[in-house]
Ligand SMILES: Nc1ncnc2c1ncn2[C@@H]1O[C@H](COP(=O)(O)OP(=O)(O)O)[C@@H](O)[C@H]1O
């Protein structure tokens with residue numbers, strides 16, 4: 001489903017690579033935590049998967065596609081098969097909950113009929129029924145992240161990439177988001193989530209891949225943040 | 229599509245002052261483009277009309293010429309016969325469509341008609357106006373041959389191609405149309421820069437939204453279209469104004485004023501301006517679409 005082999009990423013103007021010879025395989029339906037200190041390369045790995053950046057060396061295959069070989073004209077179509085959420089939610093401040101989710105479908109050319117059916121469904125999944133007309137500033141942080149999650153999964157992507165989705169949330173709210181991610185994962189979506197939230201990783205007991213200065217230093221099934 | 233038009237409308241309102249300057253700059257630049265086109269049309273029309281009618285005049289000696297012209301004084305009958313024979317000769321005849329001889333009396337009559345009511349008419353005597361062979365050529369551009377054939381023929385004072393007078397007029401008109409093109413090019417450059425700056429500002433104001441569009445997988449076309457529409461809409465308005473201004477100029481200045489002021493000249497019609505209108509609107513729209521698409525490209529790079 002997701003495969004990195006010998007991937008190195010060196011940003012222009014830097015001397016040390018952000019990712020150094022990273023190899024990683026994630027199977028369909030897995031839930032994988034990507035942990036490590038700030039600056040260890042977690043976001044870089046996700047950006048490579050999203051083809052926001054190009055690997056300097058190595059190959060990335062996602063959903064059977066050679067990510068490095070996708071032409072820039074085809075990138076939007078590739079991204080439609082992935083869902084993404086970020087620490088800062090990235091909602092449009094002048095659009096309602098409903099419009100923020102519908103926007104992703106409009107931008108990818110979905111029919112009005114499909115949008116009218118899919119948006120209420122996904123808002124129900126994330127528990128925002130009744131808050132369709134709220135603007136982002138009228139929602140709590142946790143609710144805003146739910147809107148972002150709804151937008152990420154409304155296209156039913158096979159892979160969900162999450163970059164510190166609980167980074168701006170308090171522990172209680174984070175719990176709710178994690179429960180939601182687990183539900184999405186149970187529906188068959190492969191999830192790769194970067195985090196440095198110890199408590200969450202420890203409680204979930206999932207596969208943990210640890211990055212340190214661009215190297216994978218640990219890759220354990222059913223593990224915790226710090227290892228055994 | 230409706231949402232895109234609405235986005236473009238919102239973008240236009242956000243940058244109202246920039247949009248007004250785009251409208252003005254495209255209006256002025258395309259007015260100059262259109263004026264240059266109309267001037268060329270006018271030149272062609274006059275050429276078609278006059279060049280065919282233009283003749284070569286072979287002026288014969290009157291006896292009043294200053295030396296060194298006509299050393300033998302007034303043209304004699306033998307000289308006239310010799311000149312006519314040259315016009316009928318094997319070398320010249322094939323080049324000449326027709327010629328006619330204008331004697332002093334006819335020239336005097338024409339002169340009197342032309343200056344009737346003016347004092348000049350009473351002072352000029354018939355024998356002061358010379359006799360002339362008016363020659364129409366098969367190819368009006370070959371007047372040089374006639375001039376050479378009579379360059380030192382006894383009894384000929386000078387050979388004049390009427391087209392040389394016309395060419396002076398056309399040179400002035402051509403100069404004016406070149407100047408219009410020069411101004412138009414400069415103004416078009418301003419228009420392109422202004423459009424791309426406005427579109428960049430508009431994209432910068434919406435960079436967050438553009439970022440979101442990109443990670444949800446919006447196609448480049450979807451991202452680009454509102455901006456291109458925004459550029460096109462402002463230029464469209466400017467070029468419609470320019471076309472309208474040209475039609476008004478042709479109607480009120482050319483047709484209503486010049487046509488009565490210069491009745492012997494054939495002028496362009498309002499229909500010519502109506503042809504130029506869609507041409508400059510199309511040109512303005514293409515230019516604006518192209519420059520806004522180019523300006524937004526940076527935000528589409530993955
Ligand atoms: N756009 C960039 N240009 C240059 N260096 C970058 C860029 N993004 C990240 N880096 C560097 O790459 C390294 C990894 O960063 P990142 O992937 O963001 O780490 P993490 O998400 O684990 O905190 C850091 O040293 C960071 O400074």
Ligand SMILES: [Mg+2]
Nearest residue numbers: 042043044163
């Ligand atoms: Mg990061």
